[in-house]
Amino acid sequence: MKAIVYDKYGPPDVLELKEIEKPIPEDNQVLVKVYASSVNYGNLVLLKGEPFLARLFFGPIKPKYSIPGGDIAGLVEAVGRNVKQFQPGDEVFGDLSGCGWGGFAEYVSVPENVLAPKPSHLSFEEAAAVPMxxxxxxxxxxxxxxxxxxxxxxxxxxxxxxxxxxxxxxxxxxxxxxxxxxxxxxxxxxxxxxxxxxxxxxxxxxxxxxxxxxxxxxxxxxxxxxxxxxxxxxxxxxxxxxxxxxxxxxxxxxxxxxxxxxxxxxxFLQRPNQKDLFFIRELLETGKIKPVIDRQYQLSEIQEAFRYFENGHAQGKVVITM
Structure with a gap:
């Protein structure tokens, strides 16, 4: 599968599109085929290792997590034997920042408690703009x-x-x-x-x-x-x-x-929480909130997407499509 990887802190230029092994879900994990992700401030911190205090969590010298990306929206392809909430074919969205990141990839294996059913009226791109x-x-x-x-x-x-x-x-x-x-x-x-x-x-x-x-x-x-x-x-x-x-x-x-x-x-520092994600899903379903998307980029354009985002003038969210 294709994924964005990096092995050192720095500007968007350190991000590389590479072919890596597709993950296999463990007993309590869900394998998601990712259709879209999005860029958040946390992604920028993870990329640059700044402010320096963040390296206590992300790695003091080099990044602890090789594949960035927190928000995802996609389709469940397989589930581990202990998974109760989802089954293959379910459309889901979620925030991976509390379980190792990895959203800038074609597939991810993640615990079921970081996901929620995707609101049916939203596209994958719209859903990916939401969680974090x-x-x-x-x-x-x-x-x-x-x-x-x-x-x-x-x-x-x-x-x-x-x-x-x-x-x-x-x-x-x-x-x-x-x-x-x-x-x-x-x-x-x-x-x-x-x-x-x-x-x-x-x-x-x-x-x-x-x-x-x-x-x-x-x-x-x-x-x-x-x-x-x-x-x-x-x-x-x-x-x-x-x-x-x-x-x-x-x-x-x-x-x-x-x-x-x-x-x-x-x-304040956000903490991923499935209960809160379900609350947000209800607000989306009832039309009380909606995502605002500024620009969309392909996975291969990730460097350009980060350069635009770090300028600080995005109108709403910057979305990455697979």
Missing amino acids: AAVTALQSLRNKGRVKSEQKVLIYGASGGVGTFAVQIAKAFGAEVTGVCSTRNVEIIRSIGADHAIDYTKEDFSKKADVYDLIIGANGYQPISVYKRALSPNGIFVHVGGSGTQMFQAMVLGPWISMTGKKKIGS
């Missing part, structure tokens, strides 16, 4: 941000992969949502349900009179002090993505700010 970004948005809003109905929620970086799902999921929870993005993305975030859109090239959200019960930092370079000023007296800021400086401030200054006042500031 949507679950990240859900967990940051619900688990860390404790989002509630009628709260005022700001999504900074609303037009990216996590941001587009965060806007829609916050609306599904009944929040009043404001999205911050660039000029070219204003109509996109309005089209997916944002109540208000702020074009950061024309106005500074922190200089407006509005304050927010919850702010999700999905992208951007703002100092933590800027977000703090925009929070309501008991507001919460959750750092999900953005600059290294922003992440460092959220991790180091956030706990101190949280302990010394009513406003809470913290960082």
Whole structure:
């Protein structure tokens, strides 16, 4: 089978398309023929080994996992004898980041608890755009941000992969949502349900009179002090993505700010969870959320896909087709 492999950290050029052995599922595994995958921020961390702290998990000198790729959507080809949830012919989607990655390949063998049935109305490409970004948005809003109905929620970086799902999921929870993005993305975030859109090239959200019960930092370079000023007296800021400086401030200054006042500031790391993936599937099935896809690339174009993604201006998700 064909797969994208690499043996050292670096730019997209280190990714190579090679022919390798097709995996054989173990007793508790599902063999999936992959039709599509997608690129996430975690893939970029895995590729570059940056920030350096990530190498504690991915390998200090060279990558621990030779085949990157977290999100997949495909068809079950075979199952191990202990598998209960799936059978050959089932259409599935899932996030492999908690079980060794490997999604940029024509086949993967994975535990059944990282998969869910693919929503029937979605294409494989659409389904592959969902798992990691949507679950990240859900967990940051619900688990860390404790989002509630009628709260005022700001999504900074609303037009990216996590941001587009965060806007829609916050609306599904009944929040009043404001999205911050660039000029070219204003109509996109309005089209997916944002109540208000702020074009950061024309106005500074922190200089407006509005304050927010919850702010999700999905992208951007703002100092933590800027977000703090925009929070309501008991507001919460959750750092999900953005600059290294922003992440460092959220991790180091956030706990101190949280302990010394009513406003809470913290960082968040997504954890794959089948129950949450099923929750996302229900939101997809009922039409409350939908994936936004910017570009699609063939597996052989993986280097170009990563170069585009790392520029940080993707409108929604970048999808890889097999």
